[in-house]
Amino acid sequence: MAEGKPTAGGGGGAGRDGCPLHEREAEIRSAGQAVEALVRPAGAGTGELLLYTGTAGLGKTAVLTEVRRQARRAGCTVLFARGGERQRHEPFRVVRQLVQPVLAALSAEERAQAFGPWEDIVGPAVGLLPPAGQLDPQGVRDGLDFVLTHLVQRHSPVAVIVDDLHWADPESLGWLAGFAVRARELPALLVLACRDEFPDDALTLQRGLVGRADRRHELRPLQPASVARLVRAALGAQAEDAFCRHVWAVTAGNPYETTALLREVLDQRLDPVEESTAQLRELAAGARGMTLRHWLGKLGPTTLRFAWAASMLGTDIRPELAAVICAQGPDTAAQSIRELRGHGVLTSTSAGRLEFLHPLIATSVYQSLPPAIRTGMHGVAAVETENAGLGLLTASRHLLETLPEGDGAIVGKLRRAAREHLAIGAPEAAQRCLRRAISEPPADEDRAAVLYELGCSALLTDPATTVNQLRLALADPYGLGPELRVDATFRLAQALAHSNRLGEAAAVCAEEAARTRPGPGRLRLEVAHFMFAAFQFEDEDGPGRSRRLAEFDRTLGTIGLAFTDPEPLGERTPDEVLFERDGLNHAVAVLRCWDLTLRGADREEAIALAESALPGGRLPRSLGWTNTTWGFELPGILGISYLYADRVDRAEELFTEAVRAYEVAGWSGGHLGFAYLLTGMLRFRCGALAEAEDYLRRALRLAARIGPGAPLHWDAVGALAETLAARGRVAEALELADRYAFGPPYPTVMVLPDAPTLYGRLLLARGDAPGAAATLTAAGAALDARGWRNTVWAPWLGHLARAVAPDQPDRARELAGEAVRRARESGTDSAVGSTLRLSAAVHDRPRAVELLTDAVRHLERSPARYEHAIALVDLGEALGTAPTARTALTRGLELATHCGADGLAARARDLLHTDGPA
Numbered sequence: 001m002a003e004g005k006p007t008a009g010g011g012g013g014a015g016r017d018g019c020p021l022h023e024r025e026a027e028i029r030s031a032g033q034a035v036e037a038l039v040r041p042a043g044a045g046t047g048e049l050l051l052y053t054g055t056a057g058l059g060k061t062a063v064l065t066e067v068r069r070q071a072r073r074a075g076c077t078v079l080f081a082r083g084g085e086r087q088r089h090e091p092f093r094v095v096r097q098l099v100q101p102v103l104a105a106l107s108a109e110e111r112a113q114a115f116g117p118w119e120d121i122v123g124p125a126v127g128l129l130p131p132a133g134q135l136d137p138q139g140v141r142d143g144l145d146f147v148l149t150h151l152v153q154r155h156s157p158v159a160v161i162v163d164d165l166h167w168a169d170p171e172s173l174g175w176l177a178g179f180a181v182r183a184r185e186l187p188a189l190l191v192l193a194c195r196d197e198f199p200d201d202a203l204t205l206q207r208g209l210v211g212r213a214d215r216r217h218e219l220r221p222l223q224p225a226s227v228a229r230l231v232r233a234a235l236g237a238q239a240e241d242a243f244c245r246h247v248w249a250v251t252a253g254n255p256y257e258t259t260a261l262l263r264e265v266l267d268q269r270l271d272p273v274e275e276s277t278a279q280l281r282e283l284a285a286g287a288r289g290m291t292l293r294h295w296l297g298k299l300g301p302t303t304l305r306f307a308w309a310a311s312m313l314g315t316d317i318r319p320e321l322a323a324v325i326c327a328q329g330p331d332t333a334a335q336s337i338r339e340l341r342g343h344g345v346l347t348s349t350s351a352g353r354l355e356f357l358h359p360l361i362a363t364s365v366y367q368s369l370p371p372a373i374r375t376g377m378h379g380v381a382a383v384e385t386e387n388a389g390l391g392l393l394t395a396s397r398h399l400l401e402t403l404p405e406g407d408g409a410i411v412g413k414l415r416r417a418a419r420e421h422l423a424i425g426a427p428e429a430a431q432r433c434l435r436r437a438i439s440e441p442p443a444d445e446d447r448a449a450v451l452y453e454l455g456c457s458a459l460l461t462d463p464a465t466t467v468n469q470l471r472l473a474l475a476d477p478y479g480l481g482p483e484l485r486v487d488a489t490f491r492l493a494q495a496l497a498h499s500n501r502l503g504e505a506a507a508v509c510a511e512e513a514a515r516t517r518p519g520p521g522r523l524r525l526e527v528a529h530f531m532f533a534a535f536q537f538e539d540e541d542g543p544g545r546s547r548r549l550a551e552f553d554r555t556l557g558t559i560g561l562a563f564t565d566p567e568p569l570g571e572r573t574p575d576e577v578l579f580e581r582d583g584l585n586h587a588v589a590v591l592r593c594w595d596l597t598l599r600g601a602d603r604e605e606a607i608a609l610a611e612s613a614l615p616g617g618r619l620p621r622s623l624g625w626t627n628t629t630w631g632f633e634l635p636g637i638l639g640i641s642y643l644y645a646d647r648v649d650r651a652e653e654l655f656t657e658a659v660r661a662y663e664v665a666g667w668s669g670g671h672l673g674f675a676y677l678l679t680g681m682l683r684f685r686c687g688a689l690a691e692a693e694d695y696l697r698r699a700l701r702l703a704a705r706i707g708p709g710a711p712l713h714w715d716a717v718g719a720l721a722e723t724l725a726a727r728g729r730v731a732e733a734l735e736l737a738d739r740y741a742f743g744p745p746y747p748t749v750m751v752l753p754d755a756p757t758l759y760g761r762l763l764l765a766r767g768d769a770p771g772a773a774a775t776l777t778a779a780g781a782a783l784d785a786r787g788w789r790n791t792v793w794a795p796w797l798g799h800l801a802r803a804v805a806p807d808q809p810d811r812a813r814e815l816a817g818e819a820v821r822r823a824r825e826s827g828t829d830s831a832v833g834s835t836l837r838l839s840a841a842v843h844d845r846p847r848a849v850e851l852l853t854d855a856v857r858h859l860e861r862s863p864a865r866y867e868h869a870i871a872l873v874d875l876g877e878a879l880g881t882a883p884t885a886r887t888a889l890t891r892g893l894e895l896a897t898h899c900g901a902d903g904l905a906a907r908a909r910d911l912l913h914t915d916g917p918a
Contacts, residue, residue, distance in 0.1 A: 022229065023226050031070060034189055038074075049214050050192070051193075051210065058254060061193065079102065081168075091171040092424060139672075142668040164194065170429075180209055220253075227244060228241070230259070230262065242277065250281050303335075306323070321385065379402045396421075408442065411441075414436055414440070438450055445478050464499070467499070493506070497535065505532040506532040527588055535750055537746070537786070539786055589612045590638045607647060636678060639658075643685055673712050674712055676698040677696065680723070686864070687864065699720075700717065714742070721762065733765070737759075753793060754793055757779050761799050772800075772803040798835055801815040805842040830858075849875065855874075873889060876892055890908075
């Protein structure tokens with residue numbers, strides 16, 4: 001972008017289009033104040049968001065040019081970018097304009113410091129590394145935050161200035177909207193200028209930016225006196241008042257239109273007198289230049305053709321590329337450029353590029369293109385842009401403007417462009433390319449594959465699109481190849497599951513498995529059916545499904561993979577077949593382990609299955625956190641199974657690996673949120689409540705990005721509410737549950753912790769024992785029907801006993817006893833100790849002391865330090881004045897304090913300062 005364009009502050013000088021900055025003193029003064037605040041000495045500088053809005057032609061660009069000048073003069077590092085009407089489909093284009101110049105100027109060592117751990121994530125997006133793989137869009141935005149924060153700290157103070165924000169590409173706009181929140185925390189001034197012309201899908205971002213602006217200025221049309229000064233500056237002091245007034249009337253005080261009209265007056269040699277005013281309106285209409293006739297008459301066909309090519313390229317125009325697009329040789333192109341400069345259409349930049357003197361001129365020239373010529377030139381531009389080394393990321397926007405012709409080469413380019421878009425974290429851009437490829441259309445035998453690619457491209461961001469396109473791919477009469485069809489079915493099931501449609505996900509896999517010939521593909525679908533069914537809260541035949549899963553496991557262990565495949569290897573190597581077989585065996589082992597865990601079966605059997613899924617004690621590649629064969633669910637439930645079995649060492653290894661894997665891969669959306677959730681649950685289980693709260697709040701923030709109703713949202717709210725209550729902040733836990741509507745109707749997917757059970761506990765905390773009893777009874781009935789008897793995940797029996805104890809003490813003791821029996825079946829110390837503690841609450845003191853003593857014995861052998869602390873305090877209270885009461889309370893206080901259970905610690909202190917309960 002040009003840094004040396006003529007501009008002016010205050011009321012004098014000329015802006016980008018030659019228009020003096022009249023009536024912009026307040027806007028310039030505001031910018032000066034913001035810059036002054038930014039460059040205050042010794043760390044006192046503060047960041048702000050300064051926003052200029054207004055309709056086209058009111059001088060926003062001229063004001064920004066003056067802001068850039070002031071910022072540079074004050075010693076700021078200026079990062080500048082401009083949105084382009086023709087370039088809004090180039091992902092991260094505005095971001096690249098902002099950061100490429102400063103990053104490219106750094107040494108290799110300095111650039112490595114600027115990128116930090118985000119080089120592989122941010123490098124492709126900013127155009128400094130080749131694309132590779134598929135990136136999570138949120139991860140790219142988070143990485144950009146890191147890089148910009150580093151640049152601001154290294155080169156502070158920094159002014160980030162973006163003109164024509166309404167034409168920014170969606171990826172850059174989304175990042176800017178998030179980064180604007182941090183502007184106040186950094187020595188960075190964010191200055192934006194835009195019209196009120198944002199696309200519908202960007203209106204929320206626009207409103208967010210407007211709402212965050214510390215200073216907002218809406219530019220207004222000029223008053224008659226300022227227009228008169230413009231007229232006399234251009235035409236001479238002899239211009240009559242009536243003429244000046246009429247110029248103001250026909251241009252409505254718009255600075256751009258005023259300047260354009262005065263240029264026409266000069267070209268026509270019209271005298272600035274009252275008798276000439278009748279011609280002004282016609283000249284003003286022509287000056288707006290919205291017709292082909294106007295530009296042909298003004299420029300001639302040869303020069304106009306170069307202008308058309310330039311208008312296609314948008315901003316930062318390469319003269320040689322424009323010349324190739326319009327088929328002009330060097331001499332003809334040079335003459336065209338001279339004429340366009342002379343007519344005030346184009347201007348040169350300091351980098352040897354071209355740009356239109358004003359965006360309205362570019363729009364006018366582009367709109368004058370006849371449709372057939374426009375389409376043809378875009379086709380040429382697509383080829384020549386790629387030939388010029390600008391890549392498919394840039395060339396693809398021209399392909400989007402061409403007419404469908406059934407060209408297989410175009411389809412191939414659009415598919416490759418889509419892969420490159422995905423590799424820089426721009427799935428929406430990939431989807432635009434693939435939709436255009438479908439309309440080309442592709443060859444019959446390729447159509448299903450393109451639909452499959454379109455569906456997969458939206459998996460992380462738009463499950464509804466994934467579902468629709470994958471259903472179309474699977475229904476296509478020419479169909480997908482066998483392996484691709486299996487994968488399409490699995491991705492469809494994933495999208496359904498992530499949309500809280502677990503029943504459909506399981507059914508899709510079962511139906512497709514029935515149509516698939518025996519072999520690895522069919523086995524994968526059968527395993528996927530069991531997997532999605534395992535996460536479904538309601539199941540009419542839960543116990544039967546558990547039996548079928550066990551039988552499937554036995555069968556799989558005896559038949560291998562190649563048992564009936566007429567071509568066992570096909571295109572796969574023996575190692576690949578072995579990998580598939582082991583991957584299936586590991587997946588089924590995890591599912592069986594999870595099934596036993598939820599059923600509350602013997603922990604030793606569950607752990608044995610878990611260990612069989614970890615050859616060498618490590619997570620196999622087939623179950624890797626970022627492996628797309630199965631997704632994150634299988635390693636997640638493997639870790640939770642370890643956690644519920646008191647093997648927190650194994651759980652911590654898995655969850656730490658999850659956080660690291662997602663952070664390294666830049667997956668900062670739901671995947672990382674799930675990893676934070678799991679880590680928070682682990683910390684809660686181990687009694688590190690402050691750490692648990694921190695991780696769970698991180699998970700909730702990431703869940704909020706996905707939107708309400710997602711499984712992660714339910715998990716994060718429930719686990720955080722449970723943690724807050726454990727810390728003694730019951731009112732805050734209740735407020736959180738109310739704010740996020742944590743209650744019926746519940747999702748079809750199981751929630752961690754169990755949603756109905758937790759909701760019943762919250763009702764009990766509110767003092768609504770009847771409501772809690774009804775809720776917990778219904779929860780228990782559903783869980784028993786499903787065959788799920790795990791007392792750690794869903795401790796409904798113990799809390800139901802507490803809810804009914806005042807009115808039904810016998811039933812309460814019976815319920816509590818059943819909870820203890822179920823916990824003993826699992827053999828897990830934390831489960832047994834927790835149920836014994838809850839059981840004590842519904843018995844008289846002598847029996848309560850016995851139960852609590854036993855509970856403490858079990859819990860001190862477990863990692864559940866918070867539960868251990870509660871049991872100790874409960875035991876101390878139950879012992880009353882017995883000599884051992886103070887010992888139990890003191891130990892309970894120490895442990896509660898260590899856990900961060902402030903409410904429990906306060907209760908222990910109160911009991912220690914009394915002689916025990918009455």
